[in-house]
Amino acid sequence: MDAASLAEAFQVFARASDELTQAYSGLQGQVSVLTERLDLLLAALPAGVVVLDQQGCVEQINRAAQDMLGNLSGIEWQSFAATAFMATDTPGEWALADRTDDIRISISATAQSATGGRIVLLHDVTEAWRMRVSAARNERLAAMGEMVASLAHQLRTPLAAALLYTGHLASVQLPAPERAKVADRAVERLRHLEKLIKDMLIFARGEALGREVFGVCDLLLELGATIEPVAQRHRIDFSQDCQAAGQHLFGNRKEIAGALINLLENAIQVLGEGGEVRLSAVQEGDAIAFAVRDNGRGIPLELQARLFEPFFTTRADGTGLGLAIARGVARAHGGDIFLNSTPGEGSEFRFVLPQAVAETTSDIESSEHEPPEQETR
Numbered sequence: 552m553d554a555a556s557l558a559e560a561f562q563v564f565a566r567a568s569d570e571l572t573q574a575y576s577g578l579q580g581q582v583s584v585l586t587e588r589l590d591l592l593l594a595a596l597p598a599g600v601v602v603l604d605q606q607g608c609v610e611q612i613n614r615a616a617q618d619m620l621g622n623l624s625g626i627e628w629q630s631f632a633a634t635a636f637m638a639t640d641t642p643g644e645w646a647l648a649d650r651t652d653d654i655r656i657s658i659s660a661t662a663q664s665a666t667g668g669r670i671v672l673l674h675d676v677t678e679a680w681r682m683r684v685s686a687a688r689n690e691r692l693a694a695m696g697e698m699v700a701s702l703a704h705q706l707r708t709p710l711a712a713a714l715l716y717t718g719h720l721a722s723v724q725l726p727a728p729e730r731a732k733v734a735d736r737a738v739e740r741l742r743h744l745e746k747l748i749k750d751m752l753i754f755a756r757g758e759a760l761g762r763e764v765f766g767v768c769d770l771l772l773e774l775g776a777t778i779e780p781v782a783q784r785h786r787i788d789f790s791q792d793c794q795a796a797g798q799h800l801f802g803n804r805k806e807i808a809g810a811l812i813n814l815l816e817n818a819i820q821v822l823g824e825g826g827e828v829r830l831s832a833v834q835e836g837d838a839i840a841f842a843v844r845d846n847g848r849g850i851p852l853e854l855q856a857r858l859f860e861p862f863f864t865t866r867a868d869g870t871g872l873g874l875a876i877a878r879g880v881a882r883a884h885g886g887d888i889f890l891n892s893t894p895g896e897g898s899e900f901r902f903v904l905p906q907a908v909a910e911t912t913s914d915i916e917s918s919e920h921e922p923p924e925q926e927t928r
Contacts, residue, residue, distance in 0.1 A: 605667025768793040801907035810877035849894035
């Protein structure tokens with residue numbers, strides 16, 4: 552190239568360089584504006600946002616997350632989360648270990664990006680949790696208000712019988728064999744009173760205390776060992792089937808077992824010899840469904856709507872609280888109880904509870920890629 556062509560080439564290169572410099576400066580300005588807007592957006596968000604780098608350390612944290620957890624910049628998230636969060640009775644909700652007040656947080660995390668980082672979102676669901684607790688308590692109080700009149704009647708009848716029998720015991724003319732029979736009847740009525748009061752207290756409390764993690768199939772084996780002798784005594788064919796191997800529940804094991812035994816005993820007590828009762832457990836999504844199935848006469852439609860009413864019973868020796876307690880236990884654990892019955896085809900009670908939640912936030916992050924037949928007691 553001659554000198555003129557070379558000079559012209561340098562001029563073109565200089566102009567292109569100036570244009571690239573101006574474009575780069577413009578892009579820098581846009582990035583600065585976007586970064587500022589992103590910072591303002593993160594600061595204004597009511598939800599907590601924690602940005603993790605490819606090593607899993609906190610790279611950025613917004614104001615809402617700092618209010619919940621403090622300044623965590625540079626801290627390794629998984630190690631922090633393992634000690635900072637405690638599992639609660641509600642799946643997907645966590646409590647803060649170092650807070651004296653009851654704070655509930657839901658946690659979700661994005662999948663790893665191309666750079667290896669991820670974003671953790673924290674939502675304060677305390678108010679929603681408190682509203683649920685308050686609604687459940689109000690529901691129990693309303694039910695107790697409706698039970699007052701029935702309770703007075705339920706207590707009066709066995710109490711009057713016990714007073715009558717004990718009055719006979721005061722008679723000096725009563726022969727010894729008759730005295731023993733009267734004493735047995737009085738004790739029987741008093742025990743009925745004791746059971747009625749005990750069931751009433753369980754229903755009134757309505758909260759599942761003393762929670763623990765336990766295996767579904769372990770619970771089924773325990774129930775089978777308890778109910779098998781009862782079924783044999785009534786000449787009922789009892790069977791069980793656990794299709795939830797390796798699955799766990801988080802709750803009060805004693806109360807859950809008691810509710811299921813109520814359902815099993817109800818089924819056994821109304822079936823004749825040769826009847827069949829089947830207990831099963833199966834995983835349904837994020838829940839475990841226990842089913843108590845019998846081959847009895849079924850429950851008339853007009854009675855099904857009243858089965859869970861406190862003190863509603865079709866048995867002379869029943870308190871009418873068994874199914875009400877069972878439903879209260881299920882709802883206290885975040886679940887519910889359902890009935891499927893067709894007259895002439897038997898009945899099935901389904902006791903559904905949520906599975907145990909993950910014990911650490913690392914588990915959360917990995918999972919997010921996530922005539923009556925059934926007489927009441």
